[in-house]
Amino acid sequence: xxxxxxxxxxxxxxxxxxxxxxxxxxxxxxxxxxxxxxxxxxxxxxxxxxxxxxxxxxxxxxxxxxxxxxxxxxxxxxxxxxxxxxxxxxxxxxxxxxxxxxxxxxxxxxxxxxxxxxxxxxxxxxxxxxxxxxxxxxxxxxxxxxxxxxxxxxxxxxxxxxxxxxxxxxxxxxxxxxxxxxxxxxxxxxxxxxxxxxxxxxxxxxxxxxxxxxxxxxxxxxxxxxxxxxxxxxxxxxxxxxxxxxxxxxxxxxxxxxxxxxxxxxxxxxxxxxxxxxxxxxxxxxxxxxxxxxxxxxxxxxxxxxxxxxxxxxxxxxxxxxxxxxxxxxxxxxxxxxxxxxxxxxxxxxxxxxxxxxxxxxxxxxxxxxxxxxxxxxxxxxxxxxxxxxxxxxxxxxxxxxxxxxxxxxxxxxxxxxxxxxxxxxxxxxxxxxxxxxxxxxxxxxxxxxxxxxxxxxxxxxxxxxxxxxxxxxxxxxxxxxxxxxxxxxxxxxxxxxxxxxxxxx
Amino acid sequence: xxxxxxxxxxxxxxxxxxxxxxxxxxxxxxxxxxxxxxxxxxxxxxxxxxxxxxxxxxxxxxxxxxxxxxxxxxxxxxxx
Numbered sequence: 001x002x003x004x005x006x007x008x009x010x011x012x013x014x015x016x017x018x019x020x021x022x023x024x025x026x027x028x029x030x031x032x033x034x035x036x037x038x039x040x041x042x043x044x045x046x047x048x049x050x051x052x053x054x055x056x057x058x059x060x061x062x063x064x065x066x067x068x069x070x071x072x073x074x075x076x077x078x079x080x081x082x083x084x085x086x087x088x089x090x091x092x093x094x095x096x097x098x099x100x101x102x103x104x105x106x107x108x109x110x111x112x113x114x115x116x117x118x119x120x121x122x123x124x125x126x127x128x129x130x131x132x133x134x135x136x137x138x139x140x141x142x143x144x145x146x147x148x149x150x151x152x153x154x155x156x157x158x159x160x161x162x163x164x165x166x167x168x169x170x171x172x173x174x175x176x177x178x179x180x181x182x183x184x185x186x187x188x189x190x191x192x193x194x195x196x197x198x199x200x201x202x203x204x205x206x207x208x209x210x211x212x213x214x215x216x217x218x219x220x221x222x223x224x225x226x227x228x229x230x231x232x233x234x235x236x237x238x239x240x241x242x243x244x245x246x247x248x249x250x251x252x253x254x255x256x257x258x259x260x261x262x263x264x265x266x267x268x269x270x271x272x273x274x275x276x277x278x279x280x281x282x283x284x285x286x287x288x289x290x291x292x293x294x295x296x297x298x299x300x301x302x303x304x305x306x307x308x309x310x311x312x313x314x315x316x317x318x319x320x321x322x323x324x325x326x327x328x329x330x331x332x333x334x335x336x337x338x339x340x341x342x343x344x345x346x347x348x349x350x351x352x353x354x355x356x357x358x359x360x361x362x363x364x365x366x367x368x369x370x371x372x373x374x375x376x377x378x379x380x381x382x383x384x385x386x387x388x389x390x391x392x393x394x395x396x397x398x399x400x401x402x403x404x405x406x407x408x409x410x411x412x413x414x415x416x417x418x419x420x421x422x423x424x425x426x427x428x429x430x431x432x433x434x435x436x437x438x439x440x441x442x443x444x445x446x447x448x449x450x451x452x453x454x455x456x457x458x459x460x461x462x463x464x465x466x467x468x469x470x471x472x473x474x475x476x477x478x479x480x481x482x483x484x485x486x487x488x489x490x491x492x493x494x495x496x497x498x499x500x501x502x503x504x505x506x
Numbered sequence: 507x508x509x510x511x512x513x514x515x516x517x518x519x520x521x522x523x524x525x526x527x528x529x530x531x532x533x534x535x536x537x538x539x540x541x542x543x544x545x546x547x548x549x550x551x552x553x554x555x556x557x558x559x560x561x562x563x564x565x566x567x568x569x570x571x572x573x574x575x576x577x578x579x580x581x582x583x584x585x586x
Contacts, residue, residue, distance in 0.1 A: 070532075076548035077524040080555035084520045087559050213540035224542030226532045237529040244525050268567070275560040281552045288545060 002322030003149065009188070009326025014169040014333065017180035021173035029362040032174030032369060033103045033345040035263035043179045044264050044273050047338075049280050050182035051256060052079055053189065054335040055140025055328070059305045061284055065291025066307035069223030071235035072288065077244050080278040082251035087274040089252050090261045092413055094270050096481060097262035104342070105258035106350035112412045113420040114478030116354060121424075122405070123350035126255040129402040130343040131380055134336050138162060138384035140305075141332035147309035148325040156385055162333055163381035170337045171370055175263055178337050185330035186280075192327050193286035195320070196312065200290060203315040204297040212293050220295065246454045249410070250403035256342040340380070344372035403453065404430030407461040412482045415468075422468030430460030513565045520555040524548065 030036050039047065057075075064072025096102065100111050105126060106119035141162050142155040169177050201208045207215075216223050227235045251257075264270045287308070294307035301310055312324055348369035353360045360368070407430075408423040433456030473479070527547070534543045 070542060070544055073542075073545050073548045076545075076552055080520055080552045081524055084517050084555055084559060087517065087562065088514075210539055210541075213537075213542070217537070217540060224537065225544060226528075237532050240528050241525050271563050271566070275556055275563050278552050278555045278559070282549060285545075285549055 002318045002325065003153070005319060005322030006148075006326035006329060009184075009323070010165065010329045010333070013181050013184040013330055014165050014177075017177040017184075018169055018173050020180055021176035027173055027366075029103070029366040029369070030101075031176065032366055033341070033349070034097070034259055035175040035179065037098060037263060038265055039179060039263045039269065040265050041269050041272055042183075043176075044260075044269050045276060046182040046186055047175070047179040047260050047263065048273060048277055049186045050178060050334045050338055051260065052277075052280065053186060053283075053331065055137050055144070055332045056305070058189065058193070058287060058331060059140060059143070059308055061287040062291035062294065062308040063304035063306075065288040066295050066301070067304035068230055068233065068235060069220065069228040069292075070226050071228045071233075071240065072291070074240050074243050076281055076284055078247050078251070079281040081244060081248045083274040083278050085248060085251060086277075087271060089410075089413070090270045090274065091267040093252075093258060093261040094264055094267055097258070100481065102262060103259070103349050104346050105255040106346055106354070108258060108481075109408075109412075109423075110350075110354075111481045112474070112478060113423070114474045115420050118420045118423065119350050120354040123255075123346040123354065125402065126346050127343045127351075127376075130255065130339050130346075131376070131383060134339045134343070134376070134380040135383045137332040137336035137339070138380060141329055142384070143305065144309060144325060144328035144332070147306060147313050148321045148328070150313075159381055159384050162329065162336075163377045166333055166337045166340060167374060167377055169333065170341050171373060174341060175259070175338075178334060178341065179263075181330065181334045181337070185327065185334045188323070188327040189331055190283050190286075192320075192324055193283055193290070196308075196316070197286035197289045197293075200293040200297075200311065200315070204293065204311075209289055212289060212296065215296055216292050223292070242454045246403075246457065249406040249457055250453075253405040253409050254402060255346060256338050259342050259345065260338070336380075340373055340376045343376045344369045347372040347376075404434070404457065404460050406457055407464045411461075411464060414483070416479050416483055417468055417473055418464065419468045419471040419473055421471040422464045422466075425467045426460040426464030429463040430456045433457075433459045513562055516558045516562050519558045520551065523554050524551040 025031070028036075035043075035047075061072060061075050064075065093108070096108065096111075100107070102108055102111065104119075104123070106123040108119075109122050110116055110119035138159050142159050145153060145158050146155050169181060197209060201212055220229060222231070223229050226237050226240055227233065261270065264273075290308050290311065294301075294311040298307070298310045298314055301307060309324075309328075312321060316324075348365045352368045352372075353365050357364075404427045407426055408418070411418045412423075434453060528544075531544055531547045536543055538546065
């Protein structure tokens with residue numbers, strides 16, 4: 001019964017979205033990679049939500065509440081501050097993408113620094129960093145299925161099946177299916193979380209939502225304020241603030257954010273979305289409440305990420321677990337598809353066309369993108385199944401490398417003098433700053449309460465600036481890619497002094 | 507130029523609310539309805555952000571509409 005419900009949700013959503021996206025249309029490369037730059041407010045909102053609300057946003061938030069209490073509240077601020085910065089940044093990216101017909105983040109680096117190799121190098125980094133992120137989605141999916149179905153299904157086979165579903169979902173139609181699938185995924189997940197938060201007191205006989213907080217106060221008095229339930233972790237106010245700033249700086253540097261920024265119909269779609277997207281974060285009220293309820297009802301779990309699922313499996317009815325499993329699979333499949341599509345487009349556009357066959361036309365790049373999608377899916381599923389520790393640690397290095405793109409993304413829109421050598425040396429120094437302290441345990445010297453990533457980003461920033469000042473700046477044409485209004489939307493770029501100009505409608 | 511953008515200072519509000527107020531808020535022991543004050547504060551920060559960005563967006567749009575109505579000169583001629 002519960003298996004049937006979840007299968008109907010997953011197959012109905014993925015096949016339905018792919019069918020709707022393909023109706024009466026011949027898909028070209030622009031459609032596939034950036035939705036033909038045609039998404040209006042609703043689709044764009046859901047596509048962005050698809051990237052924010054991943055498996056670990058929803059299992060992780062309740063897990064933080066379960067394990068640490070108050071420190072987890074910083075998650076509320078991530079999205080809000082991301083879109084405060086995004087109000088300035090995303091319309092700029094959208095304009096640049098539209099004007100230069102960009103498909104990927106690497107395309108942006110190529111144009112901005114007037115060099116074909118920088119984009120290809122960063123495309124390799126992007127792909128390698130995306131793989132562990134995709135793999136995380138599959139691991140989360142395995143977790144959801146294990147806890148909702150028990151040993152009735154083989155997790156490994158379900159991960160293979162999910163990899164296959166992603167292909168069905170995105171192979172033909174690309175980004176539009178992801179956006180359509182996101183609508184089902186997010187509506188369903190918010191409904192599931194709300195139902196869980198409201199009903200959890202009833203099912204665990206713990207009274208109402210409010211009595212859960214009262215019981216927490218009695219049994220875990222330190223949970224409500226920093227440093228939370230585990231003071232030894234040093235999750236102080238200072239940590240809280242630096243974590244928010246680090247995530248804010250790194251918020252828009254993942255390759256997929258460029259791609260979905262390019263998918264909007266107009267600059268105002270992107271701006272209006274920055275107004276309404278943060279409100280989605282209010283759903284974290286439910287996840288935190290569920291995390292606290294889990295601490296009261298199912299204490300002592302070995303992994304805090306299991307908190308929400310263990311609570312559901314123990315106290316909620318079978319039909320609900322079916323919905324939760326279906327919704328949870330979509331939470332893994334939809335963001336996973338967006339990430340895979342990004343990796344495939346980076347490969348086809350910036351490695352295949354960028355390095356191997358510069359004269360390939362769009363039709364050929366689309367074909368290569370689709371084959372690359374199969375490759376990315378196979379590799380991610382393989383990594384998720386193998387659990388190879390060395391492999392995973394290599395991938396995690398690439399993962400932290402991506403957050404080191406923050407100074408170059410921001411500076412390339414603000415500072416004329418930044419150069420490709422500055423970008424490259426900043427990234428290398430930032431990467432060493434992230435990995436070396438954890439290897440030699442220097443972080444105890446710096447003080448545990450400041451995120452080491454913040455120090456690494458600061459070092460990266462300084463090196464980027466200094467090396468840029470000593471190297472040859474890009475051509476005037478390349479500089480103008482980042483630092484001039486692209487389509488005359490004057491108010492999108494605070495650094496540009498230009499007369500007010502009307503937006504072009506085309 | 508800078509005068510035209512002064513309303514962008516509203517975008518500082520979310521940072522003040524969500525990041526820089528935290529050490530102060532963390533000292534408050536008042537818990538309305540038993541819910542942790544920091545949790546309510548951070549949740550309210552989401553709404554405050556939406557309102558701040560919304561205010562900037564609506565001012566920007568109004569400015570742009572005025573700019574469009576008023577500009578008959580040739581400044582936009584070179585755009586096509």
